[in-house]
Amino acid sequence: MKARNSSSGTQRKSPVDIIKLLTGWGKILSGHHPLLSIEITRECPLTCPGCYAYGDSHLGGGTTLRQLSDFRGEELVHRVLELVNRCRPMQVSFVGGEPLIRHRELSRILPELSKRGIHSLVVTSAVIAFPREWNNIPRVRVAISVDGLRPEHDARRKPATYDRILENIQSRRADISLVVTNSMTERRDYLDEYLDFWTSQPEIQRVWLSLYTPQRGEQSAERLTEAARTRLFEELPRLKAKYPALILPGSSIKAFAAPPQTPSECTFTRISAAYAADLRSRVTPCFYGGNPDCSQCGCAVSVAAHWLHAQKIPHAFGLRAGHSLKVSDWIVAMRNSRTKPHGARAEASRSKAA
Ligand code: SF4
Numbered sequence: 001m002k003a004r005n006s007s008s009g010t011q012r013k014s015p016v017d018i019i020k021l022l023t024g025w026g027k028i029l030s031g032h033h034p035l036l037s038i039e040i041t042r043e044c045p046l047t048c049p050g051c052y053a054y055g056d057s058h059l060g061g062g063t064t065l066r067q068l069s070d071f072r073g074e075e076l077v078h079r080v081l082e083l084v085n086r087c088r089p090m091q092v093s094f095v096g097g098e099p100l101i102r103h104r105e106l107s108r109i110l111p112e113l114s115k116r117g118i119h120s121l122v123v124t125s126a127v128i129a130f131p132r133e134w135n136n137i138p139r140v141r142v143a144i145s146v147d148g149l150r151p152e153h154d155a156r157r158k159p160a161t162y163d164r165i166l167e168n169i170q171s172r173r174a175d176i177s178l179v180v181t182n183s184m185t186e187r188r189d190y191l192d193e194y195l196d197f198w199t200s201q202p203e204i205q206r207v208w209l210s211l212y213t214p215q216r217g218e219q220s221a222e223r224l225t226e227a228a229r230t231r232l233f234e235e236l237p238r239l240k241a242k243y244p245a246l247i248l249p250g251s252s253i254k255a256f257a258a259p260p261q262t263p264s265e266c267t268f269t270r271i272s273a274a275y276a277a278d279l280r281s282r283v284t285p286c287f288y289g290g291n292p293d294c295s296q297c298g299c300a301v302s303v304a305a306h307w308l309h310a311q312k313i314p315h316a317f318g319l320r321a322g323h324s325l326k327v328s329d330w331i332v333a334m335r336n337s338r339t340k341p342h343g344a345r346a347e348a349s350r351s352k353a354a
C-alpha cells in the first residue's frame with residue numbers, strides 16, 4: 001500500500017536513527033544505500049483517488065506500475081533477498097501496491113531480514129489482517145495508512161475502512177501513517193481529533209506524519225497552500241506535546257518548513273534506493289517517482305534526513321553529517337569515474353539495476 005503521496009505510545013524515536021545512519025555512512029562510501037524501498041507487488045484491491053504509485057509518470061513515463069511484471073512465491077522471496085544482498089540496506093520499506101497481497105512471501109522474508117539485523121517496515125492499507133506473528137519478529141514494524149477522519153478516509157479507501165482496519169488490527173501492534181492534506185488544516189481541531197482517536201487505540205504505538213508532496217505543476221485539492229503550511233507548523237508543537245506517540249524528531253518542523261529545492265539537494269536520495277515491482281526498475285528520484293515538487297516535500301523520513309544533514313557527528317572535530325555525505329559523494333564519484341564505462345552511471349540511475 002502506498003499513501004498518496006505514522007496512543008498508547010511506547011517507543012518514541014526519530015524515523016531515522018542518527019547513530020545508525022552514521023554507521024550507514026560506511027555503506028554510502030562503498031556505494032550502497034542504507035534505506036531501501038521495495039514495491040513488492042503491482043497489485044492493490046483499492047483504487048484511491050490521487051494514488052501516485054499508479055500514476056502515468058511514477059516510473060518516469062513509458063511504463064506504469066500495473067504494466068510491470070511482478071513475482072510471487074519462492075521466486076519473489078529469492079529475488080527480494082538477492083536484491084537486499086546487493087544493496088546491503090539497514091532498513092527496508094515494503095510498499096506496493098498492497099504488500100499484504102504477498103503476506104505469505106513476507107512471512108518468509110521478514111524473519112530472514114531480521115536475522116541479518118535489518119529493520120523492516122511494511123506500509124499497508126490494512127484491507128487484509130497481517131499475520132500476528134510479525135509482531136514477534138524483532139526489527140519489524142507495520143504502518144497503516146489512514147487518510148483523515150472516518151468520513152474522508154472511508155470515502156477514499158473503501159474497502160479498507162475504519163471498521164475494517166479496527167477489526168484487522170485486533171490483538172496486534174501497529175503504527176499509523178498520516179499524510180496531511182490541505183483540507184485537514186482547514187478545520188480547526190481536525191488533526192487533534194484524528195490523533196485523539198488513533199492514539200487511544202491500544203493496538204497503535206506510533207503515528208508517522210508526513211505532508212502531501214505534489215508533483216511539479218500539480219494543482220490539486222490535496223496540495224497544501226502556503227497558509228495551510230503555516231497553520232500546520234504552528235499547530236504541530238502543541239500536537240506533539242499532547243500526543244507523544246506522534247513522531248516528530250527535533251528540528252523537523254524547521255526542516256518541513258525549508259525542504260530541499262531539487263532532488264540534487266536532497267540528502268534522502270543519497271541514502272536511499274527505491275525499486276518497482278519487477279525488482280529491477282528504479283523509482284527515481286525518490287520513492288515518490290515522477291517529478292516531485294521537492295520545494296514542498298513532506299516525506300517524514302526525507303525531512304529527518306534533512307535535519308540530520310545539519311547535525312554534528314560526535315567526536316568528528318565539528319564535522320556535520322552533511323559534510324560526510326558530500327565527502328562520500330565525492331569518493332563514490334571518483335571510484336565510478338575510474339571503474340565504470342561512460343554512460344553506465346546514467347543507465348544505472350535510469351532504470352535497470354541488475
Ligand atoms: S492502497 Fe493501493 S490504490 Fe490506495 S494509495 Fe495505496 S497503492 Fe494506491
Ligand code: SF4
Pocket residue numbers: 213259260262263266267268269285286287288292293294297298299302
Ligand atoms: S526532496 Fe527528496 S524525498 Fe522529497 S520529493 Fe524531492 S527527491 Fe523526493
